[in-house]
Amino acid sequence: MNLEKDLIRIGVHELIELIGMKDVKIDQETCIGCGACESICPEVFVLNAQAESTVVEEYRTEDEDEGEVPDDIDCVEDAEDGCPVDAISVS
Numbered sequence: 001m002n003l004e005k006d007l008i009r010i011g012v013h014e015l016i017e018l019i020g021m022k023d024v025k026i027d028q029e030t031c032i033g034c035g036a037c038e039s040i041c042p043e044v045f046v047l048n049a050q051a052e053s054t055v056v057e058e059y060r061t062e063d064e065d066e067g068e069v070p071d072d073i074d075c076v077e078d079a080e081d082g083c084p085v086d087a088i089s090v091s
């Protein structure tokens, strides 16, 4: 077995399965559109045209207010902690 060649053959989805994922949910009714999450963790959060926080398309599951994010993106918890109205849940 050649580990280097095997790793190159692994697709993005298989790699994500190996890394593990965490769920992110935004309560857009509670969100006040301050933009803190987008500033703290732009890899995951972006404001929409209504100034509501959303999950970026790359990690979105169905609706714009929820998604799955690789475990190694630590800024998600920082954004959860930094939200002034506790509109972000990470599990």
Ligand code: SF4
Pocket (backbone or CB within 6 Å): 026, 030, 031, 032, 033, 034, 035, 036, 037, 038, 052, 053, 082, 083, 084, 085, 086, 087, 088
């Ligand atoms: S930090 Fe909280 S209130 Fe501010 S935009 Fe993000 S989800 Fe909305």
